[in-house]
Amino acid sequence: xxxxxxxxxxxxxxxxxxxxxxxxxxxxxxxxxxxxxxxxxxxxxxxxxxxxxxxxxxxxxxxxxxxxxxxxxxxxxxxxxxxxxxxxxxxxxxxxxxxxxxxxxxxxxxxxxxxxxxxxxxxxxxxxxxxxxxxxxxxxxxxxxxxxxxxxxxxxxxxxxxxxxxxxxxxxxxxxxxxxxxxxxxxxxxxxxxx
Amino acid sequence: xxxxxxxxxxxxxxxxxxxxxxxxxxxxxxxxxxxxxxxxxxxxxxxxxxxxxxxxxxxxxxxxxxxxxxxxxxxxxxxxxxxxxxxxxxxxxxxxxxxxxxxxxxxxxxxxxxxxxxxxxxxxxxxxxxxxxxxxxxxxxxxxxxxxxxxxxxxxxxxxxxxxxxxxxxxxxxxxxxxxxxxxxxxxxxxxxxx
DNA sequence: GTCTATACGGCGATAGAC
DNA sequence: GTCTATCGCCGTATAGAC
Numbered sequence: 001x002x003x004x005x006x007x008x009x010x011x012x013x014x015x016x017x018x019x020x021x022x023x024x025x026x027x028x029x030x031x032x033x034x035x036x037x038x039x040x041x042x043x044x045x046x047x048x049x050x051x052x053x054x055x056x057x058x059x060x061x062x063x064x065x066x067x068x069x070x071x072x073x074x075x076x077x078x079x080x081x082x083x084x085x086x087x088x089x090x091x092x093x094x095x096x097x098x099x100x101x102x103x104x105x106x107x108x109x110x111x112x113x114x115x116x117x118x119x120x121x122x123x124x125x126x127x128x129x130x131x132x133x134x135x136x137x138x139x140x141x142x143x144x145x146x147x148x149x150x151x152x153x154x155x156x157x158x159x160x161x162x163x164x165x166x167x168x169x170x171x172x173x174x175x176x177x178x179x180x181x182x183x184x185x186x187x188x189x190x191x192x193x194x195x
Numbered sequence: 196x197x198x199x200x201x202x203x204x205x206x207x208x209x210x211x212x213x214x215x216x217x218x219x220x221x222x223x224x225x226x227x228x229x230x231x232x233x234x235x236x237x238x239x240x241x242x243x244x245x246x247x248x249x250x251x252x253x254x255x256x257x258x259x260x261x262x263x264x265x266x267x268x269x270x271x272x273x274x275x276x277x278x279x280x281x282x283x284x285x286x287x288x289x290x291x292x293x294x295x296x297x298x299x300x301x302x303x304x305x306x307x308x309x310x311x312x313x314x315x316x317x318x319x320x321x322x323x324x325x326x327x328x329x330x331x332x333x334x335x336x337x338x339x340x341x342x343x344x345x346x347x348x349x350x351x352x353x354x355x356x357x358x359x360x361x362x363x364x365x366x367x368x369x370x371x372x373x374x375x376x377x378x379x380x381x382x383x384x385x386x387x388x389x390x
Numbered sequence: 391g392t393c394t395a396t397a398c399g400g401c402g403a404t405a406g407a408c
Numbered sequence: 409g410t411c412t413a414t415c416g417c418c419g420t421a422t423a424g425a426c
Contacts, residue, residue: 022302023221023302024219024221024300024301026218026219026221026222027221027222027301027302027303097300098360101357101360101364102300104360104363104364105219105292105297105300105360105363106219106222107217107218107222108222110363110366116364116366119364120364120365120366123361123364123365123370127370144384147380147381147384148376148377148380150373150377151373151374151376151377151380152377152380152381153377154358154361154370154373154374154376154377155354155373155374155375155376155377155378155380155381156377157357157361157370157374158353158354158355158356158357158358158360158361158370158371158374158378159350159353159354159357159378160353160357161353161356161357161360161361162296162352162353162354162355162356162357162358162360163349163353163357165293165296165299165300165353165356165357166318166349166352166353166356168299168300168305169296169299169311169314169315169318170315170318171305171311171315175318175349175352175353178345178346178349178350179346179349179350179352179353180350181343181346181349181350182343182345182346182347182348182349182350182351183350183353183354183381185342185343185346185347185350186342186347186350186378186381186382186384186385187381189339189342189381189384189385190381190384
């Protein structure tokens with residue numbers, strides 16, 4: 001990857017990432033970006049062509065980060081259930097929302113193939129990791145053979161994203177934690193008593 | 196409620212509701228509202244004080260509609276599981292997102308007590324309905340006594356909201372349907388064989 | 391109630407100097 | 409590479425006539 005040769009470019013990506021996370025694409029102005037990044041306007045337009053270009057770079061950065069976290073959690077030691085719960089219970093700022101999931105609420109991101117791609121890819125990675133760990137669990141007799149790995153993976157991903165929504169609506173992390181706990185409790189019911 | 200005496204006011208509320216649903220609060224301009232509503236600008240500012248006022252009226256309208264749908268589904272005949280699945284499988288435009296859940300992604304709505312309230316209230320109603328139907332199911336022996344009604348209700352609400360996110364990311368309703376199906380499948384595993 | 395006119399700041403970008 | 413100046417348009421109203 002590109003080394004830290006370029007301070008301004010780097011700071012712009014990080015600044016954009018933070019703003020997109022909190023305010024979304026429509027809510028983020030180029031002016032806010034260079035101010036938040038501590039960079040001059042001219043400098044910003046030297047490094048990036050404009051707002052979509054900035055957003056794409058920031059999205060790719062955020063997508064990389066989340067995909068790495070996902071892979072880390074699922075690469076750990078432990079039973080299938082342990083790895084799943086490790087990921088779901090990982091420390092998070094539930095009130096801030098998901099840095100990736102937040103983006104797709106914006107129509108300008110949803111409608112643009114290029115801007116949507118990092119989001120799509122990240123959820124695909126999460127879904128693939130969940131599916132394969134559930135399959136492993138089934139093969140090991142940890143989960144009932146009757147559960148559908150793909151469907152269950154989708155349900156778990158969704159609980160996760162939806163948890164953020166519920167938490168923000170209550171202005172409390174409680175609903176997020178409760179939703180995760182509920183999902184894990186349901187999942188445990190697909191485990192034979194021996195586990 | 197107020198009758199259809201006031202065409203302009205009514206059309207403004209509906210227009211705002213549509214725009215908020217698709218574009219969120221930051222993405223919705225007063226100009227877009229009066230244009231979409233087929234109303235003059237002066238007329239709009241006669242009926243409403245400004246953007247927050249318009250948004251609040253539209254949010255309340257949307258909240259009423261969703262709460263009514265929720266209550267309808269859970270008031271039906273049928274077992275607890277049937278009523279839950281009736282609601283979850285109800286016809287929806289998954290790619291458009293939830294008209295209520297969409298709002299809370301916006302920082303200006305999340306940060307404003309008044310604008311957040313209709314969202315909070317609506318999810319509270321959904322959660323209460325789910326919780327009580329699960330309790331009924333437990334009492335009737337339909338669900339295992341071991342499941343926590345509140346947690347499970349949170350998990351189901353979250354699957355729902357998260358399903359929209361996943362669907363938009365893929366630009367397909369598939370992930371939404373798969374997540375719902377996965378959640379219902381897990382729920383069925385908390386039902387004794389007799390049901 | 392509805393209309394048109396006006397205002398001021400911010401958005402998103404370009405130009406050209408240094 | 410970075411800076412300042414400038415641009416045209418839009419967002420979010422307010423004012424006052426009809």
